[in-house]
Amino acid sequence: MVKESPNVDPAFLQQIKEIRQTLYLLLEIDRPEKVLERFLEGYSSILKADASTIVFWESELGFFNTLYNIPNDIPLKGMILIPEQGGLDGRIFREQHTKPVCLSNYSKNMDAYAIMKPIGYQYAYGIPLFSHNQTIIGTMCFYFKERTKKITQNEEILLEEIGQQTSIAILNARLNQQLEDSKKDSEESRNFLDLLLNSSPDIIINTDLTGKIKFWNKAAEKSTGFPANIMMNQKLPLVSDENEEFFYSKFGEARKGKTIFNFKILLKTKKLKGAESEIHRTINMSLVPVRNQKENLDSILLTGQDISEKQNLKKKVDEYNLALNQKDLALIQKDELLLQTQEELIIAEKLATIGLISDKLNHQINNPLMGIISALSIHLDDIEELEKLRIQGGNTITENISHFLKPQVLDIISEGERIKFILKELRHFSEVAKEVHYRDNTELFEVINQVINELKDEPAYADIKLKLSKKINKAKILGNFNQLKYVIRVMLENSTRAINLAKIYDPSRQPEIEIYINKFILNQKKYIRFELSDNGIGLNTEQISRIFEPFYTLWDNPNQNPNDPEENHVGLSLATAQIILHNHHAYINVEGKKLDPSQNEKDWKNSGTKITIDFPEI
Numbered sequence: 001m002v003k004e005s006p007n008v009d010p011a012f013l014q015q016i017k018e019i020r021q022t023l024y025l026l027l028e029i030d031r032p033e034k035v036l037e038r039f040l041e042g043y044s045s046i047l048k049a050d051a052s053t054i055v056f057w058e059s060e061l062g063f064f065n066t067l068y069n070i071p072n073d074i075p076l077k078g079m080i081l082i083p084e085q086g087g088l089d090g091r092i093f094r095e096q097h098t099k100p101v102c103l104s105n106y107s108k109n110m111d112a113y114a115i116m117k118p119i120g121y122q123y124a125y126g127i128p129l130f131s132h133n134q135t136i137i138g139t140m141c142f143y144f145k146e147r148t149k150k151i152t153q154n155e156e157i158l159l160e161e162i163g164q165q166t167s168i169a170i171l172n173a174r175l176n177q178q179l180e181d182s183k184k185d186s187e188e189s190r191n192f193l194d195l196l197l198n199s200s201p202d203i204i205i206n207t208d209l210t211g212k213i214k215f216w217n218k219a220a221e222k223s224t225g226f227p228a229n230i231m232m233n234q235k236l237p238l239v240s241d242e243n244e245e246f247f248y249s250k251f252g253e254a255r256k257g258k259t260i261f262n263f264k265i266l267l268k269t270k271k272l273k274g275a276e277s278e279i280h281r282t283i284n285m286s287l288v289p290v291r292n293q294k295e296n297l298d299s300i301l302l303t304g305q306d307i308s309e310k311q312n313l314k315k316k317v318d319e320y321n322l323a324l325n326q327k328d329l330a331l332i333q334k335d336e337l338l339l340q341t342q343e344e345l346i347i348a349e350k351l352a353t354i355g356l357i358s359d360k361l362n363h364q365i366n367n368p369l370m371g372i373i374s375a376l377s378i379h380l381d382d383i384e385e386l387e388k389l390r391i392q393g394g395n396t397i398t399e400n401i402s403h404f405l406k407p408q409v410l411d412i413i414s415e416g417e418r419i420k421f422i423l424k425e426l427r428h429f430s431e432v433a434k435e436v437h438y439r440d441n442t443e444l445f446e447v448i449n450q451v452i453n454e455l456k457d458e459p460a461y462a463d464i465k466l467k468l469s470k471k472i473n474k475a476k477i478l479g480n481f482n483q484l485k486y487v488i489r490v491m492l493e494n495s496t497r498a499i500n501l502a503k504i505y506d507p508s509r510q511p512e513i514e515i516y517i518n519k520f521i522l523n524q525k526k527y528i529r530f531e532l533s534d535n536g537i538g539l540n541t542e543q544i545s546r547i548f549e550p551f552y553t554l555w556d557n558p559n560q561n562p563n564d565p566e567e568n569h570v571g572l573s574l575a576t577a578q579i580i581l582h583n584h585h586a587y588i589n590v591e592g593k594k595l596d597p598s599q600n601e602k603d604w605k606n607s608g609t610k611i612t613i614d615f616p617e618i
Contacts, residue, residue: 009154012154012157015046015158016157016158016161018046036054036065036066037066037068039166040052040053040054040066040067040068040140041068043140043142043162044068044069044142046158046162047125047142047155047158047159048144048147049125049142049143049144050069050121050143050144050145051067051068051069051070051121051142051143052067052068052069052140052141052142052143053066053067053068053070053076053089053140053141053143054066054067054129054138054139054140055081055086055089055138055139055140055141056137056138057093057136057137057138057139058137059290059291060082060083060288060290061080061081061082061288061301062080062081062082062083062086062089062090062093062139063078063079063080063081063200064076064077064078064079064081065138071119074119075201077199078197078199078200079200079201079202080197080200080202080204080303082259082261082286082288082303084259084261085261085286088101088103088124088126088139088141089126089139089141091126092126092127092128092136092139093128093136093139096128096136097126097128098128099156099160100125100126100127100151100156100159100160100163101125101126101127102123102124102125102126102150102151103123103124103126120145121143121144121145122144122145122146122147122148123143123144123147123148124141124142124143124144125141125142125144125151125155125159126139126140126141126142127139127140127141127159127160127162127163128163129163129166129167130163130167131167137167138167140162140163140166146478146618194215197215197217198217198218198219199218200217200219201219202219202303202304202305203217203219203220203223203283203285203302203303203304203305203306204217204219204220204301204302204303205217205220205236205301205302205303206290206299206300206301206302207235207236207299207300207302208299208300209255209297209299209300211235211236211248211251211300212233212234212235213231213232213233213234213235213236214232214299215228216228216231216232219306223267223269223281223283223306224237224267224268224269224270224281225269225270225272226269226270236267236302237267237268237269238265238266238267238268239265239266239267239268239280243265243266246263246265247265250263250287251287251300253287254287254288254289254300255289255297255300257289257297258289259286259287259288259289260286260287261286262284262285262286263284263285263286264282264283264284264285264307265282265283265285266280266281266282266283267280267281267283268280269281280308281306281308282306282307282308282311283304283305283306283307284304284305284307285302285303285304286302286303286304287300287301287302288300288301288302288303289301439478439479439480439584440478440479440480440481441476441477441478441618442476442477442478442479442480442481442484443474443475443476444475444476444477444479444484444517444528444530444615445470445474445475445517446481447479447481447484447485447488448468448488448515448517448530449468450485451485451488451489451492452466452468452492454489455489455492455493460496460497460500461496463511464496464499464511464512464513465510465511465512465513466512466513466514466515467512467513467514467515468514468515468517469514469515469516469517470516470517470518471517471518471519472517472518472519472528475517475519475528475615475617476528476617476618477528477584477615477616477617477618478584478616478618479584479615480580480584483580483583483584484580484584486576486577486580487577487580487581487613490573490574490576490577491532491577491611492513492532493573494573494574494609495513495532495534495536495609496513496534497536497554497555498534498536498537498538498608498609499511499512499513499534499535499536499537500536501536501537502535502536502537502538502595502607505537505595509535510535511534511535511536512534512535513532513533513534514531514532514533514534515530515531515532516529516530516531516533517529517530517531518531519617520614525616526616526617527614527615527616527617528614528615528616528617529612529613529614529615530612530613530614530615531610531611531612531613532610532611533608533609533610533611534608534609535607535608536595536607536608536609537594537595537607538592538593538594538595538607538608538609539554539590539592539593539594539609540592540594543592543594544590544591544592547574547590548574548575548578549571549575550571550572550575551571551572551575552571552575553571581613584615585615585616586613586614586615586616587613587614588611588612588613588614589611589612589613590609590610590611590612591609591610591611591612592607592608592609592610593606593607593608594607595607
């Protein structure tokens with residue numbers, strides 16, 4: 001249990017208290033299965049898990065008892081687990097873990113690996129559930145679709161608390177009581193077990209030590225066509241000769257207490273009227289020795305899957321592929337040629353992009369370098385002039401040094417700072433282009449408010465009326481807080497430049513920027529929409545088509561705004577913002593109407609730019 005101390009986060013302690021309060025409320029529910037369903041739902045919410053399961057373990061076997069948020073078309077309910085094949089549940093039971101275990105989808109030990117990974121689960125937590133004598137009687141697993149970070153210390157404590165509460169209060173109280181009741185009424189227990197085993201999609205057969213059938217479930221009946229009442233006290237309908245000998249050699253090993261996994265046998269099927277020959281079914285089978293309460297070998301459990309259809313399908317696919325390979329060799333060669341051509345095009349595009357960036361970077365850096373060289377040349381002439389004055393013994397040498405040298409030195413420093421700024425922007429662009437930074441649950445309103453608070457005291461924003469309106473109270477997205485700040489800041493800065501430039505043509509214009517936040521649904525997916533509108537100078541069609549090109553800028557005239565110096569316009573900020581939005585799976589759209597000063601005011605008063613960004617909601 002967690003002790004309350006000054007070093008423990010109060011919010012974390014509140015989560016622990018909520019778990020315990022949930023427990024006390026759930027204990028008032030009469031039906032134990034509903035208790036477990038509510039537990040899974042409540043604990044999944046606390047851990048922000050997408051799905052969860054509870055598996056019960058009995059006599060070295062487990063079965064899925066309770067599910068939360070697992071699609072109905074995934075047949076987990078009632079599925080039998082063997083420790084060596086049971087994924088994360090089986091690993092916890094087999095290795096007798098006492099602490100939570102977490103696995104990513106890159107591990108084949110992930111619970112229900114073959115089923116859960118294809119539908120997008122990326123991470124799993126598993127915890128053991130104990131009885132009074134510290135025997136694992138159950139396992140609880142939580143699954144995550146988008147989670148990538150490792151389990152935190154607080155989450156590990158929460159998981160241990162959840163395991164303790166579930167084990168002690170539910171399994172030891174409710175389920176042990178059920179087991180006691182089932183001992184008093186064995187027939188009811190037997191019926192429940194039969195129902196459970198008959199609901200399994202896997203073949204489940206139980207035989208005595210001589211091989212006579214004691215239980216034959218619905219899946220076995222469906223596969224072979226033989227009903228359970230006919231198969232009782234009969235031996236398996238094995239295809240004779242080598243197949244039969246092979247099975248009973250494995251059966252003999254199981255009678256010695258050894259568990260046998262995954263071997264193939266052939267079973268006969270019920271012969272239909274008019275059929276010319278018997279049809280055989282291929283079963284992938286495992287044998288598990290079952291012991292009674294005295295630890296004596298009591299029976300053999302046979303579990304398996306009918307893989308006949310898969311084998312037939314594989315055979316047909318192999319035959320089809322062989323024919324395809326023989327017929328379409330020429331087509332494959334054409335595909336290889338097309339692939340080679342595509343690769344050459346990709347390389348050509350990359351070289352073209354590198355060439356474009358190199359040309360523009362050369363232009364960006366060449367101009368300040370020429371300024372530095374020119375200033376140094378003038379500086380050299382001034383030094384020669386000062387040397388003549390010194391030789392002539394003039395009294396104004398000190399004044400002339402300041403007069404001649406200071407302007408050139410200031411020009412050199414300015415141009416050097418320009419190169420430094422260009423390289424800084426280029427480095428930022430390069431880092432964003434080649435890296436997808438870590439993203440977490442982010443509130444878009446917090447990002448916007450922080451940017452506005454940082455910009456509101458800058459001179460360029462002094463006269464601008466900034467309005468933030470919304471139709472929603474929360475805008476949760478999966479994002480990198482600092483990168484999103486950069487994007488919002490770039491959008492506001494460009495709107496401000498456009499507004500200040502428009503004021504040159506219309507000093508009476510009231511500068512306005514409006515930000516509007518809403519949500520919408522498209523193709524059953526939820527999105528958060530960010531809209532930014534200004535009444536600045538606007539953009540024409542060509543400018544909109546090029547606005548995200550590296551080194552393309554509309555703000556290369558330093559006289560447009562005295563508070564917005566030329567060195568701030570490298571032309572990489574919008575290109576960097578576009579890459580960040582691409583990494584966030586967001587969509588950006590730009591619309592604009594260009595101000596035309598040559599027209600009457602009524603023709604351009606509605607000029608401005610509107611930027612729309614759609615973020616996937618979490």
